[in-house]
Amino acid sequence: MTDDSTGRPSARPREAEPYEPQPHEPEPREPAGGESACLLPLVxxxxxxxxxxxxxxxxxxxxxxxxxx
Ligand SMILES: [Zn+2]
Known part of the structure; x- marks a missing residue:
């Protein structure tokens, strides 16, 4: 038995950290002009x-x- 259980909570319940949903940044797509998609006919x-x-x-x-x- 510990003294902490006598009514003096030593361990405070940790405050719930506010969950900050980070904005999902879309991957920066460089306009390739659809070049890669049009390469197949060129093979x-x-x-x-x-x-x-x-x-x-x-x-x-x-x-x-x-x-x-
Ligand atoms: Zn050839």
Missing amino acids: CEECGALAEARPPAVCWRCSALVDRA
Whole structure:
């Protein structure tokens, strides 16, 4: 038995810390202009290289016609 139980609470109930919900900041998205989404049609079927121009284009590596549109 401890003296604390005699009516003198030594351990105060900890004050509930106010829960501050932090605002969920949306991830900063840099406007990529949808470039990554449009890269697939630019992939050469022959060698897998990425065409530098929009299809229809000629692959810079194997000179194959890149036209996946
Ligand atoms: Zn190619």
